[in-house]
Amino acid sequence: MTITPLIDYFNRIVSLTPAEEEMIREKITYRRYLKDQYLVQQGDVCKHINFIVKGCVKLFYASPDGLEHILMFAIEDWWASDMGSFITQTPADYNVQCIEKTELLQLNYTDLEELYIKIPKLERCFRKITERSLVASQKRIIRNFSKTAKERYLFFKENFPAIEARIPQYMLASYLGITKEFLSRIKSQIAKGDKS
Template sequence: MEEKSQYFINFINNYVALSEEDKEIILSKVSIRKYLKGQYVVQQGDVCRNSGFIISGCSRTFYVDDNGEEHIVMFSIENWWASEIGSFVSQKPSDYNVQCIEDTELIQLSFEDQEDLFKAVPKLERFFRLILEQAFVASQKRIVSTFSLSAKDQYIQFTKLYPEIEKRIPQYMVASYLGITKEFLSKIKNTNL
């Protein structure tokens, strides 16, 4: 566990400088959990009790509409978070599912422990603010590209921004993320990009 937890500490240190005491306090609150491919980190309607930092693996965040159709809003890989942040922060039922696409290992932190850490290690609030700002900016850019780019251009942008993800997930999931059918994605890929 120590090596994997150190990986998380190193990630935090990219944003804020932690003292040895800070590191010990953080490590006393985190746990490591393994999920199998297909397992849910959180399901729509359940409360997200833990935030999860991916050490290895890949997950998708999606919701199922009233017609039973899945709509993927996000993928997460190593050094990203696999949680439903709205539910985690509010401690109210989730609008989304977070499901592992591969066997996935997470560093997890419960809501209560995170709140305790904010008091014990105040610079963690800055760390999480910086992470959330980055996520918000990425979300805003995605919204703009959804409204302003063709499906083909969205696909090209996706492959440039996330080449690692595109190689690891089934094409029907890429299509869902782009809001198109897998058949249309196939046509896009068969044209000269």
Template sequence: MSQQLLLNYISKYISLSKEEEAIFLSKISFRKYLKGQYLVQQGDICRFTNFVVSGCTRTFLVDDKGQEHIIMFGIEDWWVSDIGSFITQTPADYNVQCLENTSVYQFSYEDQEAMFESIPKLERLFRKLLERHLVSSQKRIVRGLSLNAKQQYQYFKDQYPNIEQRVPQYMIASYLGITKEFLSKLKKQLLQE
């Protein structure tokens, strides 16, 4: 069962008793989305935090000029949501869209609060996940400040070889903050070296 995937993941951070696992599983629900569907839409309130079991998502926003900017991709074992919208239950800044058919475990804001009350260890889990997420977010900022486009692309290919294969190249360009034309150029350069 795919529940085991989630429990395995959690066990890397905290250890739950069988009873606690049962309570946790009772609070979350499994759901499938089709390629193209949205888990969150810019302007809507983000109702759920989602743990990706299978599939692939992109988190992006459309700016004033109508340009799309991809903030992150989500694959197996990742959490996706508009966290700012989720924690304040106010309209989302970002869209989360499925790039493949995608299965998730999800829970609502109310469920999360209830979970944290009944099992404080889960609040610890999320505190730790947030810490790690923040660290990687800061590292991404540093890469933006210290690496040029080619170096950032190489880092991306290194770190996420599967994502590189699974998503359209123009989305990778967007994630890197460059144009698809320039990414094409970089790829050609890298082949020739």
């Protein structure tokens, strides 16, 4: 398995030398997961950050009553981990589960810390990735407070069409914080041209 997609991803943010690329190659693990397999389960320590080469995953919190509260989806060229657990090496608050057969490139905590020392620009790269993620999360919180369910759905549909086509409606409803029946009504209104 080639790790070229990950190297290309890093090089879009920082410029790596061939020697630095080789150091990264030595630390990367390639893994394949089946649909419904977990990358991380609530309560376990997240030992890897996962770069998706192929596939789709969801990050969710399972409440005591058994409901799934989906925080995000991730597809090719995205990262998927419980970052709080990974950074602190403490039990995960979230589950990360494959929606499709998924291929990943993984870095474990110890190896990533070692690479930060050997390749300081890689730490800068991950700072930029984390900053972007934080901004996106904050914007999503504002949307959840200030937009209607229909507006949230239209935003998702416009900005993540590749994801919408790959996930079941009940998962999208969970992500939007509504029931699948309500999402169905919203889609029906849109199909009929209802602008309200």
